[in-house]
Amino acid sequence: MTYHRPDTLDQALQISARPDVHVLAGGTDVYPAQQGRDLPAETLDLTAIDALSGITKTDQGWRIGATTRWSEVAQADLPPGFDALKQAAREVGSLQIQNAGTVAGNLCNASPAADGVPPLLVLEAEVELAAQTGTRRLPLTSFLTGVRQTALGQGEIVSAIHIPDTACRGQSAFVKLGAREYLVISIAMVAVRLELSGDKITKAAIAVGACSPVAQRLPGLEAALTGQSVNAPDTWQDAMQADISQRLSPIDDIRADAAYRRHAVARLLNQAIAQAGVA
Numbered sequence: 001m002t003y004h005r006p007d008t009l010d011q012a013l014q015i016s017a018r019p020d021v022h023v024l025a026g027g028t029d030v031y032p033a034q035q036g037r038d039l040p041a042e043t044l045d046l047t048a049i050d051a052l053s054g055i056t057k058t059d060q061g062w063r064i065g066a067t068t069r070w071s072e073v074a075q076a077d078l079p080p081g082f083d084a085l086k087q088a089a090r091e092v093g094s095l096q097i098q099n100a101g102t103v104a105g106n107l108c109n110a111s112p113a114a115d116g117v118p119p120l121l122v123l124e125a126e127v128e129l130a131a132q133t134g135t136r137r138l139p140l141t142s143f144l145t146g147v148r149q150t151a152l153g154q155g156e157i158v159s160a161i162h163i164p165d166t167a168c169r170g171q172s173a174f175v176k177l178g179a180r181e182y183l184v185i186s187i188a189m190v191a192v193r194l195e196l197s198g199d200k201i202t203k204a205a206i207a208v209g210a211c212s213p214v215a216q217r218l219p220g221l222e223a224a225l226t227g228q229s230v231n232a233p234d235t236w237q238d239a240m241q242a243d244i245s246q247r248l249s250p251i252d253d254i255r256a257d258a259a260y261r262r263h264a265v266a267r268l269l270n271q272a273i274a275q276a277g278v279a
Contacts, residue, residue, distance in 0.1 A: 025105035066104035084172035085119035118191035122205035124167035170195035173275035230277030
């Protein structure tokens, strides 16, 4: 086995261009999956590359480096629109996992129950992909293509996540349901971001995870919330139920059956909308 740990992105991209290189960030998903077996023949560890870490303000919004740890996200000084992401960061496994696990690793693992995905969806995140041939960006909705599947091309590395200024506005909340409060894979989770004028919702972004192969935005509910008082939940219940029925495809598994997940999502959505609507 060859274990690479370069300290520059250029070096990493030279290595990643080779066939059958396995990219490693925090390793919190990779190591448990090995179950005592050796790592792949060529493993590329990105954690020594300073340029891939940290959260910075840009002219267009915010940049989250690919290897930024979840504990860094939880502690960062960010606008209230990021509160859902910070709340999710505090629920990504244990403190030890949060200190090792990375934002991009959570995305590249592409689990339907990845805690970071719904908050990043309501922040309209774009994923920056670097390769020797250049850099491109994809909306997170295009980057995640299925269960454990992404749009990463040969030789590409996720180098950053970008949040546009327009998506940082308002207030947000993340609510997760599991069999217990911590150290659990979600039964269902939701993220909500609301822009308010008084008690009126002027814009809404809603996402649900663990209830479909890829976390989903709920555009019907977003439209129904717009113009409504945050204190009038009866006005959006029909739209919410329609989106849950039409856009989500929960499964039956050991944690919960599909009917329970649909019921739970409705409760979680109302809870998160109420939390995000508190000034």
